[in-house]
Amino acid sequence: MTKERLEDAAARGIDAQVMRHPETGIRVLICGAGLGGLACALECWRKGHTVEVLDRSVGPVWTGDNIQIQPSAVLMWRHWPEMGYEIEANQYDVGMSYYRHSGERIYGPAPPMFNDTEHLAGRRGFSSVNAHARIKLYRAFLRQVARIGLQIEWGTKVAEYWEDTAQGVGGVVLEDGRKRAADIVVAADGVRTKSSTIVSGTPKELQRSGKALYRAAFPIEHALRDPLVQEMWKFKKDDKPIWQFWIGNGCHASMALTHDVAFWGFMHTHDATAHESWVPDVDPAEVIAIMERDTTFHPALEALIRATPAGSVVNWQLVFRDPHETWTSPGGRVVQLGDAAHAFLPTSGNGATQAIEDAMTLATCLQLGRDSRGAADAARAYNRLRFQRVSCGQKMAFINLQVKHNTDWDAVARDPALIRSRYPKWVWSHDAEAYAYEKFHEAFQHVVTNGEVELHHTNIPRGYKHKPWTMAEVMEQIKAGKNLTELQEGDWS
Template identity: 35%
Template sequence: MNGTSGTVVDGVYRYPEKGIKVVIVGAGNGGLTAALECWRKGFDVVVLERAAELSPLGDFFTIPPSALTTLKDYPRLYKKYHSKVHDCVVRLMTPSGHVVASLMPEWKREGIVHACPEVDISFLNRRPEYASWQLEQVQALGIPVHFSTQAENVTETDDKVIIHTDKGDYEGDVVVAADGIGSRVPWPVPGGLSAVKDSGYAVARVAFPRDTIKKGSPAEALSKSVDEEGPQFRTYVGGDDVSLIIFLTKDYVAWAFSHEADAYSAESWHNLRDPEDIIKVIEKSSNDWDPAVLDFVRQTPVKVVDWRLMWRDSIEQWTSDKGRIIKVGDSAHAFFPTAGNGAVQAQEDGISLAECLHQAGIKENMPWATRVHNTLRFQRVSILQQTGFVNRDELHHSTFDESAHAPDGEAPPEVGFFKIGRWVWDHNPEDYARRSYQKCLEHIRDGKKFYNTNIPPGHVFKSWTLESEYKRMAEGGHSGLKENGYWGM
């Protein structure tokens, strides 16, 4: 189908072409989402990625409804996604294996209707698998992706941006910096290459095929629970600033171990580690660990990457001063794993940005579009970044005895990690950008009043930093973040 009404490619309806080029640097979740959405909205898109291919590494992540609101628009990707739906109960456990709480994700509970009811939300997604589905959809639409292409510098004028790479120059009307917290590009954005800080925390994460677990071993009994109970997300709270999450699915299993970056951790960004080293740290927190859990970690068939979690404080301006460069995902906002929102907000970014660019319509208005997107997103993302500290603090400083048990379907009141809130997962970033664009533009351009409604109802936004959170935690202070506005369902 062609003409002014748009075209259909690989079952995807594409808006009429605008003759506006968007160059995306980085092929992670945020970059590929931005590529798909910008292409669908009629922009000419090219993706540059410094790696030779998508990384096969990675375990599981959770993508709630808010980041999947446009999945229905991509039949190929929609089908791939639904081929691996891991629906599971979330459990909070003591080191010995006692279940303190067992509950469904908020958006899966009875009577709940969320932002994309046509999608059967999978609580667990394998990161490399999901990325490969995104890339396959991008390539099926004919969007160029140039791997092994390192962006080295950037030149921005009033009407265009040129990305200088080791393979030549790429010119665009808008450039999307989706190259992560470790970007090597001197982006002309406030705080562009500001120092990345060591957060003081580390996380070891690894995934491996379930069939590598030895027959008859204690770990096999743990993995076999999948056959009776289905996929599982188990959070073991060990105290002493330690928590261990175990992911169990039919084909793949994984674990993620969060701890302070103490003497066992490298002084670099990451360090290849033997599972026995991890077990030593785990056992320091409690002498009551379930032998099956320790055996599960011990049988990890590959080396473990123990990442020091790096941090860059929130910067309110994600655009260049001229407005033709915009950061998305980790490039704009770092997340701790305990926030459960890194990939989610990167994908929301891609959806929101594409709609803002579409609303702007013409080349001359592209700088306004990036600024509107930035304004619509900053407070929401900053609040969710802060939940990573709050959740981690609650998880790592909670202890439960063997008699502890929350009512069915509820989380212990002291652990807000399991309390997310409708404002998070019931958000539709495309619809929000469409409805809010003009009022937000008038706010930026003309000084008219505008208040974001994609944050907790009644929330009073407060700025914060890594240092302010450290100080609060060191003094034993209660955050109060989740009492600021309505965080219920």
């Protein structure tokens, strides 16, 4: 680091260099090299574990548009200074605005809730904004993985997960018949994880949410050449990036213009053309047709979509797995992380954040479990520390969905700020690593005594007492016109 950067890091509480803890002797095999899997690989390595990473793709997947990362996950960057400075340089400090479909402004521009002035005092570490290009963020993670010498085994497909409790190992069978084993196997391979066959209680069927999301990202030049786009936004490359939500009538669109990339998304009622694939094979004309089926949007928003170059648009079906309390195999040697453990709808703005929190928590619990013999119970402790918090985070997606798709316009007329996307303090103010250090012993005792030692959660909304819930129940509440925020016990602000 340069002298100036060293001084900056010291002032902001950022490590001057990556500091690895003593080796634990615990072997961790991570299946899935998405953001959650890579975060787990980095944090497990930093905590002294031996790490291997597999991924079914033949190489990095360079698709995706914008991704939201909340401050609780950005805390990870402070231990990875080179990666953190790269991410900080590439993120988009957006002003967020909210519009009706017709183009009438409701609220904004304003920062995301977690960057309201009253929340910034005393915050340390790297800055937290609300927009990252997924490709740039993913590239920064891959570069950091390479810096510490980890190799990702691309094109390695898992056919089955297994464990041998007598030997104290978990493992996978690959599609070519080979077996791989480790003290802990992390299933970070998404909502369709093969680990569902060994982790008891994992719902076998994914549920369709009834929604799908068209989304695209492309060079800003394509957008700025359109006269309607120019007339509406008058955006220049050196302007502050903008992010807008266009809301109401059971669907919503979002768009962003930055110095180098334009993003947009349109969440709509699911139709037969949606699928779970990042292959950008959708004609923008299809998006316009679906938009016009649902409601009438401002012509400039449709112009932005028409300006999208071919090969940039996906139509992603939004599926959901109801919260399940157990994320580990019976012997504790296979453990789920990220979407494999807890699917999130995009309206939460929280899915990647919680996957990174998972990674920090699991790596720390394994470190505190001391060795390979204690790793299984340490993985169970991780599960106990995370489940209730993540279940609440999943519920936030439906609260934001209700705000955007079933808007209470009378309430918004009285207080326009009610239209803002909800980023509650209990989410963004959390320090997952510190919490794991603080609560591990309690969680570990809770595990080994089969619940006789009570675990007191403080990483959830204050006053909340967990109750099982399903997507079907929540969607029925929305359909019945019930306010989800008012139905939640405790302080969800």
